[in-house]
Amino acid sequence: MNTLQYAILGILTYVSLNGYSLKKLFDRSINHFWHASLSQIYKELGELERNGYVTSSIQEQDDRPDKRVYAITSAGQEAFLAWLNRFPQPYASPKRDEFALRIFFGGRLENAVLRKHLEGFIEERQRFLEEMIEGKKKAYEILKEANLVEGSENRGMYFIRRRTEITTQALIQWARECLEALDEDKQYGGE
Amino acid sequence: MNTLQYAILGILTYVSLNGYSLKKLFDRSINHFWHASLSQIYKELGELERNGYVTSSIQEQDDRPDKRVYAITSAGQEAFLAWLNRFPQPYASPKRDEFALRIFFGGRLENAVLRKHLEGFIEERQRFLEEMIEGKKKAYEILKEANLVEGSENRGMYFIRRRTEITTQALIQWARECLEALDEDKQYGGE
DNA sequence: AGGGCCATGTAACCTGTTACATGATTGA
DNA sequence: TCAATCATGTAACAGGTTACATGGCCCT
Numbered sequence: 001m002n003t004l005q006y007a008i009l010g011i012l013t014y015v016s017l018n019g020y021s022l023k024k025l026f027d028r029s030i031n032h033f034w035h036a037s038l039s040q041i042y043k044e045l046g047e048l049e050r051n052g053y054v055t056s057s058i059q060e061q062d063d064r065p066d067k068r069v070y071a072i073t074s075a076g077q078e079a080f081l082a083w084l085n086r087f088p089q090p091y092a093s094p095k096r097d098e099f100a101l102r103i104f105f106g107g108r109l110e111n112a113v114l115r116k117h118l119e120g121f122i123e124e125r126q127r128f129l130e131e132m133i134e135g136k137k138k139a140y141e142i143l144k145e146a147n148l149v150e151g152s153e154n155r156g157m158y159f160i161r162r163r164t165e166i167t168t169q170a171l172i173q174w175a176r177e178c179l180e181a182l183d184e185d186k187q188y189g190g191e
Numbered sequence: 192m193n194t195l196q197y198a199i200l201g202i203l204t205y206v207s208l209n210g211y212s213l214k215k216l217f218d219r220s221i222n223h224f225w226h227a228s229l230s231q232i233y234k235e236l237g238e239l240e241r242n243g244y245v246t247s248s249i250q251e252q253d254d255r256p257d258k259r260v261y262a263i264t265s266a267g268q269e270a271f272l273a274w275l276n277r278f279p280q281p282y283a284s285p286k287r288d289e290f291a292l293r294i295f296f297g298g299r300l301e302n303a304v305l306r307k308h309l310e311g312f313i314e315e316r317q318r319f320l321e322e323m324i325e326g327k328k329k330a331y332e333i334l335k336e337a338n339l340v341e342g343s344e345n346r347g348m349y350f351i352r353r354r355t356e357i358t359t360q361a362l363i364q365w366a367r368e369c370l371e372a373l374d375e376d377k378q379y380g381g382e
Numbered sequence: 383a384g385g386g387c388c389a390t391g392t393a394a395c396c397t398g399t400t401a402c403a404t405g406a407t408t409g410a
Numbered sequence: 411t412c413a414a415t416c417a418t419g420t421a422a423c424a425g426g427t428t429a430c431a432t433g434g435c436c437c438t
Contacts (some may be wrong), residue, residue, distance in 0.1 A: 002397070003289055010296045020417055034292045035285035040398055042419060063407065065417040084296055087308045091290045091315050094226035098194055099282045100354065101225045105201045105275055106347025114347075117278045124281050156297030156305075159369050163291065163362070170361035171354070178350050193425070211389055231426055233391060254435065256389040 001053075001079065004036055005044050009053060009072055009080040018059070018067040019045055029157070032164050045070055053079055103178075115182055122175045129168050132161075192244075192270065195227055196235045200244060200263055200271040209250075209258040210236055220348070223355050236261055244270055294369075306373055313366045320359050323352070 011017065011025060022045075023038045030036075048054045053076035056068045072080070099121065106114050202208065202216060213236075214229045221227075239245045244267035247259045263271070290312065297305050 003287070003292065004397085007292055010292075010299070013299065018417080019419090020415095030292070030295065031285075032291075033286050033288040033295070035287060035398095037399060039400085039419080043398090046419095061416095064415090065406065067417065081299065084293060084299055085304060087293060087311070088289060089311075091308070091312045092319070093287065093289045094222075095224050095286075095288075096194075096226060096284065097224040097286075098279060098284045100223075100351055101194065101198055101201075101221070102275060102278060103354075104221065104224070104347045104351045106350060107345060108201070108204065108272065108275055108347075113276060117282070120278070120280075121282045124283065128283070154298060156295045156299075159297060159372075160291055160295045162368065163294075163365050166361050166365045167358055170357050174354050174357045177353065181350075195425085209389080210391090226426095228427060230391080230428085234426090237391095252388095255387095256434070258389065 001051075001083070002044070003034070004040065005048055005053075006080060006083045007034055007036070008041065008044055008048065009076050010084070012054060012070060012072040013077060013080060016069050016071040018069050020067065022070075033160065048076070052076075111182055111185075115179060118175045118178050118182075122172055122179075125168050125172050125175075129165065129172075132164065132168075192242075192274070193235070194225070195231065196239055196244075197271060197274045198225055198227070199232065199235055199239065200267050201275075203245060203261060203263040204268060204271060207260050207262040209260050211258065213261075224351065239267070243267075302373055306370060309366045309369050309373075313363055313370075316359050316363050316366075320356065320363070323355065323359075 007026075007030060008022060011022060017025070019038070019042050023036070023041050026034075026036050026041070045054065045056075049056055049070070052073060054070045054072055056070045058066050059069045060066050102117070103114075198217075198221060199213060202213060202221075208216070210229070210233050214227070214232050217225075217227050217232070236245065236247075240247055240261070243264060245261045245263055247261045249257050250260050251257050293308070294305075
């Protein structure tokens with residue numbers, strides 16, 4: 001089983017959902033650290049069902065198209081918990097950050113262009129932070145509606161929200177430092 | 192052309208290399224924000240050559256296997272610079288961080304297990320930071336040997352090193368905060 | 383004697399994206 | 411009336427990993 005399948009199972013331990021709603025939930029929270037496209041979700045749901053980790057049933061609706069709602073089985077519960085307890089060693093997974101890659105080659109850019117993109121980055125991350133803090137209550141309502149939070153169960157979700165906040169702030173701080181360094185037109189030698 | 196191909200071209204703007212050495216260079220620096228496997232590098236080098244962005248020649252060696260050294264063409268230079276100047280909007284690329292995903296579902300874990308993995312995470316990141324600071328000089332020598340730094344050209348590389356330092360410190364700080372919160376056995380409600 | 387590094391590649395597979403196909407309802 | 415949202419899926423392709431295949435040198 002792949003990671004996306006475990007992520008889906010994880011959500012289904014809280015609430016039964018159809019593919020489309022699952023995708024919406026992803027976009028609103030998990031998305032910041034695990035991205036999934038709709039067609040991929042449909043694929044993985046199909047495989048999860050073929051392997052007996054979930055079952056599905058059609059739920060008819062009058063005004064909207066019928067939907068296929070997925071529920072986790074006991075085999076699914078077991079597989080999910082086994083995965084969750086078995087943390088990977090090492091913890092850091094390989095990253096692919098295109099912005100960092102471009103900055104790495106920043107020596108090949110004119111100062112003005114590099115500045116512009118660092119400024120753009122700061123603006124974007126700042127807006128992202130504001131939206132997150134503003135939308136905190138809203139996000140909580142969504143998770144609550146979906147039964148994803150109740151009592152101390154939301155511990156992990158709180159942790160991850162803090163993590164996004166902290167790392168985003170650190171990145172903004174870093175980009176500002178870079179701009180200052182460009183202002184001073186420093187030379188970066190090897191000690 | 193995909194991002195890995197641009198990353199390879201970027202290095203080749205500094206120095207001509209064979210696939211194997213390219214992989215080593217990746218592992219020692221770029222790896223932190225753009226991961227590449229050896230077989231993937233060979234594949235992309237083949238495609239870059241078929242498309243006229245690089246040329247290759249066999250360099251014979253007495254004691255070791257011959258190697259195929261790749262050099263960037265003017266078409267390659269142009270394509271790389273065009274990519275570098277054309278920054279993506281938005282800047283943030285979709286992330287896939289399995290550790291974060293597991294913490295997100297931390298409500299399904301026993302406190303003791305969650306603690307253990309947060310502690311493991313802190314240890315690992317701390318060791319990583321120490322190695323990076325310690326190995327700063329060594330890394331610089333490697334990059335210098337490969338002609339990847341000289342004068343102000345290494346600006347971007349310095350920036351990225353700082354970025355790794357800052358974000359890693361932030362993550363360690365975050366994990367410590369989480370442990371404290373677990374100690375206090377807080378309840379995380381919706382405001 | 384055996385493991386690790388040097389060195390290049392191929393084949394099979396898995397994961398994920400984009401485009402295509404379809405069509406009803408709701409709100410501006 | 412026009413765009414967005416709801417809703418499910420398939421097909422083609424792109425990107426990336428793991429295993430396989432081969433073999434010599436160097437150090438312990």
